[in-house]
Amino acid sequence: MNIFLLIVVLFFVCFAIRSEIIEYNDAFVKCKPKTKDNLKIIKYKIENCLDYDLKTIKWRRVVISTILCIIIIFRKLPSSKEFLLYFFIIFITFYTSWQKYAKNYGVDALKYGKQNLRILGTKRTKIMNKINL
Numbered sequence: 001m002n003i004f005l006l007i008v009v010l011f012f013v014c015f016a017i018r019s020e021i022i023e024y025n026d027a028f029v030k031c032k033p034k035t036k037d038n039l040k041i042i043k044y045k046i047e048n049c050l051d052y053d054l055k056t057i058k059w060r061r062v063v064i065s066t067i068l069c070i071i072i073i074f075r076k077l078p079s080s081k082e083f084l085l086y087f088f089i090i091f092i093t094f095y096t097s098w099q100k101y102a103k104n105y106g107v108d109a110l111k112y113g114k115q116n117l118r119i120l121g122t123k124r125t126k127i128m129n130k131i132n133l
Contacts, residue, residue, distance in 0.1 A: 005080045013067055016060035039124070043117055050113040051106075058098050066090045 031045040070078065070086050077083065 005083065006077070009067060009083075012063055016063045019060055020064075039121075043121065046117060047114060051110045058102070059095060062091055062094045062098060065094055 031048045033042070033045065037045070066087055069090050070083060073086070074082075078086065
């Protein structure tokens with residue numbers, strides 16, 4: 001494999017792994033519950049948790065997975081042309097599959113979660129109105 005291509009691949013793998021670690025560690029910091037949070041803030045935090053997966057940057061995970069697959073399939077690094085060809089094919093396959101999965105299942109989960117939050121809010125309002133009567 002061309003040394004330049006190897007350096008580029010290693011750079012992207014290191015960048016992707018580092019970014020994933022940082023993103024994962026900071027993912028839910030804003031959403032940690034606090035006892036002093038009011039209902040509006042709690043609702044906001046729950047919505048952030050619900051749509052977190054839809055906001056994630058999936059190409060980095062796909063790059064890591066693609067390179068691992070190529071190494072596992074070949075049991076070594078292939079030539080530059082083979083690597084680029086297989087990288088492109090596997091990357092497109094993984095990325096489109098992951099995006100389709102997220103769209104088909106993540107969107108519904110988010111929609112149902114937000115609907116439940118709205119229902120909870122209306123029920124809370126009704127209860128508060130009955131108490132204030």
